[in-house]
Amino acid sequence: MKKLATVIVLILVGISLAGAQDIKIGGIGPVTGEAATFGISTKNGMLMAVEEWNAKGGLFNDRKIKLIFEDDKGDPAEGATVYTKLIQQDGVAAIIGTVMSKVTLAGAPICQANGIPMITPTSTNEKVTLVGDYIYRACFIDPFQGTVGATFAYKDLKAKKAAAIFDIGNDYTKGLAENFKATFEKLAGKASIVAYEGHPSGATDFKAQLTKVIAAKPDVLYIPDYYNDVGLIAKQARELGYKGPMVGGDGWDSPELVKIGGSAVENGFFTNHYSPADSRPIVQDFVKKYKAKYNAEPDALAALAYDAAYIMFDAIKRAKSTKGADIRAALAKTSIDVVSGKITFDANRNPIKSAVIIAIKDGKQAYKTTVNP
Amino acid sequence: MGSIFNAQQIVNGLQVGSIYALIALGYTMVYGIVRLINFAHGDFYMIGAYAAYGAFFLFNAFFGGKSGALAFAALAASMIAGGGIALLANRFAYKPLRYKPKLSSLITAIGVSMFLEYFFSALPMIGPSYRPFPDIIPKVQIDLGIATISNYVIIDIAVAAVLMVGLTILVRYSALGKAMRAVSQDKDAARLMGIDVEKVIGYTFLIGGAFAGVAGLLAGMTYPRIFPYMGIQPGLKAFIAAVLGGIGSIPGAVLGAYIMGLAETFASAYNSLIGEGIAFAILIVVLLVRPTGLLGEKTADKI
DSSP states (O other), X not given: OHHHHHHXXXXXXHHHHHHTTSEEEEEEEOOSSTTHHHHHHHHHHHHHHHHHHHHTTOSBTTBOEEEEEEEOTXXXXXXXHHHHIIIIISOOSEEEOOSSHHHHHHHHHHHHHHTOOEXXXXXXXXXXXXXXXXXXXXXXXXXXXXXXXXXXXXXXXOOSSEEEEEETTOHHHHHHHHXXXXXXXXXXXXXXXXXXXXXXXXXXXXXXXXXXXXXXXXXXXXXXXXXXXXXXXXXXXXXXXXXXXXXXOGGGOXXXXXXXXXXXXXXXXXXXXXXXXXXXXXXXXXXXXXHHHHSSOOOHHHHHHHHHHHHHHHHHHHHTSOOHHHHHHHHHTOOEEETTEEEEEOTTSOEEOOEEEEEEETTEEEEEEEEOO | OTTTXXXXXXXXXXXXXHHHHHHHHHHHHHHXXXXXXXXXXXXXXXXXXXXXXXXXXXXXXXXXXXXXXXXXXXXXXXXXXXXHHHHHHIIIIIGGGTTSOHHHHHHHXXXXXXXXXXXXXXXXXXXXXXXXXXXXSOOOEEEOSSOEEEHHHHHHHHHHHHHHHHHHHHHHHSHHHHHHXXXXXXXXXXXXXXXXXXXXXXXXXXXXXXXXXXXXXXXHHXXXXXXTTTTHHHHHXXXXXXXXXXXXXXXXXXXXXXXXXXXXXXXXXXXXXXXHHHHHHHHHHHHHHOTTOSSOOXXXXXX
């Protein structure tokens, strides 16, 4: 019995000695459940980043990354469990995750309380990073898209007068519209928003508002709705004689948009986190490697997970430490070029980064340009 | 103000009102005859839209696309499906409760409505998500100077007008219409006069359902996105229109529907942030002044 105990102790010591070189990093994503495709892309992106960093020799002092990936199933309760498990049982130095805002909001307070730095690739809810100073994110928050949309409309489309139509029952579209209005007025002057109209959620007829909008003769129409409403609004706007460009947010990102809107959504543009057609070498390189490894086109989730991992690894490398406080301090000073743009962080730990503009052309999405805030 | 009260907005309001009118007619006919608020009526509209959608693709696959023939197939399918489902609902849900307390049929109507919505979203070939509706007839834009209208606007208003005139003639001058009016006044007396009351009620559901089906087709064409819950909101609006006009009255339903359509359009144009609220405020005022609705008759029992 004594011998057995000695053996076990020796094995344990052996494991801990061998493992001392590796730095444990937690990864979380919903690989099963309602958002399974999001989770799989996220895991793929993270694994690819880990592989690349380990091939380059690890984080610092030849210490490699050991990624421990957990499934949160898209469920906040499950999420809280795996966050706790990674921190208490595995003793990870930092966590990259997770995808859905509701789950991230369950995990972020746990990271904050334990002093473990965390970065979410894709949770856009504004409250996430307000949990505390250990919580970062790689994606921009929703209202930011309104700012980018306005900049694009003014600088690239040369619009002097703009109109917006949005869903009054939905914070996402309302937030985008408000930010669009504020930014456009700043750029083009006080009276440049010629119409600002809401519609109730679930409406199918927008002609009353659109007639008013079109009578105001805007150069550009901002429609930050989801694709199924955008299709109807675009069709009715064209029917009423509107010929100019339309701009929206990432709610447009669906193949259904063109099916519902048909030719009406041509001359439409929307803001998004990333485009695989972006011609920057870093993007093309990422797309090529991802395709070779997973035999699939990387979506925005894969790109943002890859970026989130890069941001975290870069911070640990600069901190030359696995202590939470050191990594956090390094994260705050981040300035890095990644797939979804050049990233620095603001005071609320949200990234200041560029967004891509995607055009609808001949019924297909085409990369248009990258806009800096 | 020019962009709020102008010809274009009147056309917009009439188009919305036409679709409401077709649905409101079914509500009012059924209420007039069996004193039942058929809350499933909005779902007959949804089924009409899906039937037209299915017929369009079937017909297109087998016979190829002549838009006139396709439109006719879609129209026939929507009317048959809308009328058929109304008949089934009447036969299996409402008829057994005909002489039971009113509340039982009312609750059953809500049940039928939910059943149809959830059943259809569970069917694999329909499913819960949005479906893009095809352009059955090529869209043509007509610029009149004071207003831009498409042939869809004309079709919506014209189809609604033709059906409404047809219904009025049917109710006023045909034997069936006479029987319907008799049943609505006094079921027992009608029965004593040799009228098959259940048959007349069946016809009423059939016609009301077929009208809702056509409304579904028109809505699908005009707002090309259909889903199993699409009937809830127009159904509610049309019900309100029927009450506004005086439930049980056929001209009242049409009047109420156009008032709703125009009020909603003008209110949304005036201030889109509280638009819908204004439309409903009008309803409340009208009902305060005339509790039976604009063209409604005084009746002793209301729901």
